Amino acid sequence: MDRLKQLESFVAIASRGSLTAAAKAEGVAPAIMGRRLDALEERLGVKLLVRTTRKLTLTYEGTAFLEDCQRLLAELASVEASVSAGGIKATGHLRVTAPAGFGRRHVAPLLPLYHARHPEVTISLNLSDRLVDLAGEGYDCAIRVGDLPDSSLVSVRVADNRRLCVATPEYLRRRGIPRHPSELSQHDCLTLSSEASQTRGWAFRMPAAAGSSEVVYLKPGGPLDCSDGQVLHDWCQQGWGIAWRSTWEVEAEIAAGRLVEVLEDFAAPPNGIYVMFQQRKHLPLRVRLWIDFVKQQYERADFWKKNGVSR
Numbered sequence: 001m002d003r004l005k006q007l008e009s010f011v012a013i014a015s016r017g018s019l020t021a022a023a024k025a026e027g028v029a030p031a032i033m034g035r036r037l038d039a040l041e042e043r044l045g046v047k048l049l050v051r052t053t054r055k056l057t058l059t060y061e062g063t064a065f066l067e068d069c070q071r072l073l074a075e076l077a078s079v080e081a082s083v084s085a086g087g088i089k090a091t092g093h094l095r096v097t098a099p100a101g102f103g104r105r106h107v108a109p110l111l112p113l114y115h116a117r118h119p120e121v122t123i124s125l126n127l128s129d130r131l132v133d134l135a136g137e138g139y140d141c142a143i144r145v146g147d148l149p150d151s152s153l154v155s156v157r158v159a160d161n162r163r164l165c166v167a168t169p170e171y172l173r174r175r176g177i178p179r180h181p182s183e184l185s186q187h188d189c190l191t192l193s194s195e196a197s198q199t200r201g202w203a204f205r206m207p208a209a210a211g212s213s214e215v216v217y218l219k220p221g222g223p224l225d226c227s228d229g230q231v232l233h234d235w236c237q238q239g240w241g242i243a244w245r246s247t248w249e250v251e252a253e254i255a256a257g258r259l260v261e262v263l264e265d266f267a268a269p270p271n272g273i274y275v276m277f278q279q280r281k282h283l284p285l286r287v288r289l290w291i292d293f294v295k296q297q298y299e300r301a302d303f304w305k306k307n308g309v310s311r
Contacts, residue, residue, distance in 0.1 A: 004076075006040040007069050009033050010048060014058060014066050015152040015279060019051075070154045074291065077283055090118040090286040097126040097134070098143035101229040101249060102273075106298075107143050114293050121286045129192075129227060134278055140287045141277040143294070145246065147200060153276040156291060159298040160270040162247045163203065166259040168239040178242070181206070181218055181266055188241035189220035190232045202244040203268035215268050248304070273298065 012022035013033060023030040041048055048062035058066060098107040104127060111123050126132065126139065134142055134153065142153075145161050165178075178184055181204045201219035208214040222241050226232055229249070236243035236250075237258060253259040275291050277283065297303050 002039075003043075006036045006043075008073065009036040010040055011066065011069050011073060011154075012279070013037060013056065014049065014062065015154075017056060017152075019056070067155065067157065071156050074154055074156050077288060089120055090289050091120045092284060092286050093122045093124065094286050094290055095124045095126070095139045096141055096143070096290070097128065097132045097139050099129050099145055099229070100127040101129075101233070102145050102246075103127040103143065105248065110294065110297055114290060117293070118286065118289060129229065134276070140284070141275055141291065144274050144276055146271050152279065154279050155274045155276045156295070157272040157274055158295045159273040159304075161273050162267070162270040163244055164247060164250060164254075164261050164267060165202070165242055165244050165263045166236060166250050166254065166261055167242040168237065168258065169260055171239045171241065172260060172262070174239075178262055181216075181263060184218065184220040184242065187220070188222040188224070190222060190235050190241045190243040191220065191225040192229060192232060193225040193227045203271075204263070204266040205268050206266065 009022065009026075012025060013019055016022045016025065019030045019033045019037075023033045026033070037049065044065075046061045046065075047059050048065060050057045050059060096107065096111070103125065108125060108127075111125055115121060115123055132139060132142060134140075144155075146163075165184075175187060178187060181202075184202075201217040203215050203217055205213050206216045220242075224235060224240060226235075229245075232243050233245065233249055235241065236245070237253065242262065250259050254261060275294055277287060277291070
């Protein structure tokens with residue numbers, strides 16, 4: 001029990017950004033939260049948070065550990081709910097938000113299936129590339145793709161997301177094939193102008209010291225940008241430039257030869273696809289069951305093959 005409380009306290013402190021805020025939410029003294037964090041770090045033998053008088057900062061180990069803790073706590077809550085709920089049915093209204101392109105392909109088809117399992121749950125789906133404020137706008141959870149902004153939300157990684165640079169064969173014949181990410185400055189790059197995506201730029205794995213590699217973010221430009229990923233996809237297929245897209249968007253076109261991957265030697269490691277929700281002591285059953293359902297679907301290899309993506 002002490003170990004679980006230490007993990008819960010660490011997640012609360014990291015998510016809220018301060019010992020005082022986490023302690024206030026739990027109704028205990030900040031010193032108690034501090035002792036739990038100290039005990040956890042001592043048990044693990046690593047520093048998870050760097051504490052100054054002004055702020056708390058996650059260490060590298062702390063960042064990785066936070067994601068695992070959030071996932072484990074969410075799974076524990078789901079397991080407990082499946083036992084304690086017994087014959088209780090999921091009811092109420094489920095509000096989900098997701099990025100427009102990904103949501104159309106890989107979230108919207110799941111919701112009727114979920115409703116068939118839980119017919120007393122009504123559902124609203126919001127598709128937007130804007131970063132929706134779950135608490136402020138009344139949403140239960142979000143599906144988000146890629147690098148996550150700093151947030152007090154709980155995130156559960158449900159799948160990997162790989163990004164590729166692609167262009168049509170005609171464009172590459174006309175403009176040449178870039179051999180290094182630095183050469184993108186000589187090309188028309190189709191960029192996403194939405195604040196919710198690609199905020200750090202396009203990610204590439206670049207050589208570093210001692211034979212290692214590091215992920216570097218570049219912000220290429222071009223004459224066209226758009227806040228809608230589907231428009232960028234269409235422009236790319238029409239030969240207007242190079243786009244940085246996810247495999248679930250372009251794999252079918254690559255297989256058919258309509259698009260060609262470039263700079264594959266510099267492709268960055270995959271980032272994640274996440275279900276995100278507000279941290280609550282008692283998450284509604286309809287939300288817990290939805291999170292479990294998404295995980296089950298995305299973990300099936302045939303799901304991605306059926307939807308045009310190889311893994």
